[in-house]
Amino acid sequence: MNHDSKRATLDTACVHAGEQPLEARFGLNTPVVTSSAFDYLDDQVRYPRYHNTLNHEVVAAKIAALEGAESAMVTASGMGAISAIFMSLMKPGDHAVLLDGLYGGTTDLVEGLLTPSGFRFSIWDGDPDQLESLITPQTRLVMIESPTNPLMQVVDLERTAAIAGEHDIVSVIDNTFATPVAQRPIESGFDLVMHSATKYMGGHSDLLCGALAGTEELMTRIRPTIVRLGSSLNGQDLYLLERSLKTLALRVRQQSANALELAGRLEGHAAVAEALYPGLPSHRQHELARKQMQVFGGMLSFRLASGVDPLLFLDRLELVRPAISLGGVETTISQPSRSSHAKLTGAERERLRIDDALMRLSVGIEGTEDLWEDLDRALSDSTR
Ligand SMILES: Cc1ncc(COP(=O)(O)O)c(C=O)c1O
Structure with missing residues (x-):
């Protein structure tokens, strides 16, 4: 087939x-x-x-x-x-x-x-x-x-x-x-x-x-x-x-397309140290991901550059909402060190490279440009 x-x-x-x-x-x-x-x-x-x-x-x-x-x-x-x-x-x-x-x-x-x-x-x-x-x-x-x-x-x-x-x-x-x-x-x-x-x-x-x-x-x-x-x-x-x-395929393809676009733009942003998304050619396992994935999904992570205040960044977002769950039609963001991985010891988080600068986005089905405008503005506003 x-x-x-x-x-x-x-x-x-x-x-x-x-x-x-x-x-x-x-x-x-x-x-x-x-x-x-x-x-x-x-x-x-x-x-x-x-x-x-x-x-x-x-x-x-x-x-x-x-x-x-x-x-x-x-x-x-x-x-x-x-x-x-x-x-x-x-x-x-x-x-x-x-x-x-x-x-x-x-x-x-x-x-x-x-x-x-x-x-x-x-x-x-x-x-x-x-x-x-x-x-x-x-x-x-x-x-x-x-x-x-x-x-x-x-x-x-x-x-x-x-x-x-x-x-x-x-x-x-x-x-x-x-x-x-x-x-x-x-x-x-x-x-x-x-x-x-x-x-x-x-x-x-x-x-x-x-x-x-x-x-x-x-x-x-x-x-x-x-x-x-x-x-x-x-x-x-x-x-x-x-x-x-009934709409799973439609939603996930739109979320994946948005995520791929945002991951590429985040990677090139001065306030971002790295973007982690299997759809990016810079991802360590991009070739493997291409082999076994049809699209790369709606989840992506990125690490803020050292001059960006993580809490200020989260506070400045207007469209993207801080939330711990994921996979909805709306774009949400979480700081794993304070949410999903908050129970780990500091040493364990350090071993996994989950620091306060790491952000996880669950990308929704909204317009890409609206999402980018929000992220870009919040990144600029929170750079010291
Ligand atoms: C990857 C993953 N697996 C399993 C679970 C557990 O699912 P539930 O909260 O529906 O019990 C979650 C919940 O966040 C998850 O993100």
């Missing part, structure tokens, strides 16, 4: 995948099933926590199609998906390899709950040549993000999945930042893909939800854990998620 036909298929899947044939009187849209009580004499026992209402089935099928997976589920949050993955595929004494600098909530789950319960972890820097040396007979999975938050490191998807496959361990990717519009890791050999659907999939900063997609075999192992942990959404939120997914 060539690039254009792949794109057309994804665009069509955003709109139509998962639809179920309905009586004409319901119209084109999936009706919202509000019931939490169903007739138990029916041939299937339905209950929202069992993920088998109409709204659950439609959204899960759409997400499976978008990721090119055999099966998918929607969870109550991104952490609902991550916790279910670890608790289904590992038991105390088992080991997993985690990419350095995974989302803070994942690290918190590992440190606060899983390690005290006897689960074992090693941290990997993302270099494929080093991965094999971390795998032990107890290793059950390797988990990555790409691009990473907030330094936008890119991990080689094909090589990571191939090494995991050779050792019979499950490869898992948190695809929240990229979305299936930018990259489809299952096509690169990954076994499981998860999302904080709160971000791009929801896309309007008004939903909390998660998703995971993978082989039927793996999803069959994970499904009972999700049901036992009670990680499910109600019909209203599922419908909103379905509605959002």
Whole structure:
């Protein structure tokens, strides 16, 4: 399948995948099933926590199609998906390899709950040549993000999945930042893909939800854990998620186009020391990103030059809003040292190069020139 036909298929899947044939009187849209009580004499026992209402089935099928997976589920949050993955595929004494600098909530789950319960972890820097040396007979999975938050490191998807496959361990990717519009890791050999659907999939900063997609075999192992942990959404939120997914490809392409343009302009700005975006030719892994990404996504980071006051810069922005979440239609900015990475020790932040001058932008769908005018003015106003 060539690039254009792949794109057309994804665009069509955003709109139509998962639809179920309905009586004409319901119209084109999936009706919202509000019931939490169903007739138990029916041939299937339905209950929202069992993920088998109409709204659950439609959204899960759409997400499976978008990721090119055999099966998918929607969870109550991104952490609902991550916790279910670890608790289904590992038991105390088992080991997993985690990419350095995974989302803070994942690290918190590992440190606060899983390690005290006897689960074992090693941290990997993302270099494929080093991965094999971390795998032990107890290793059950390797988990990555790409691009990473907030330094936008890119991990080689094909090589990571191939090494995991050779050792019979499950490869898992948190695809929240990229979305299936930018990259489809299952096509690169990954076994499981998860999302904080709160971000791009929801896309309007008004939903909390998660998703995971993978082989039927793996999803069959994970499904009972999700049901036992009670990680499910109600019909209203599922419908909103379905509605959002119809415009996922449009939104992410516009966000990516805006991000590429802004990253290039930021990189050339006197008040910016560096811009970190996989779409920039100056990015260390630009060639790898070009190979495995269709577009480069809406997330970018940049480091203010030494003469710029970070708090003054944030204060001077008018259109771009400081906010910790991401992936909405509106452009938001965060200072990772005071938000997502505030809990790390100073030494840990220094090791990761996450200082007060580092800014992370979640680029929205607004007009590029309006966004640039705001950023450029705030940068000039905050230069000492
Ligand atoms: C990359 C990434 N993964 C997972 C999560 C967790 O998702 P949620 O907040 O929906 O539980 C987040 C949330 O910020 C995230 O940014």
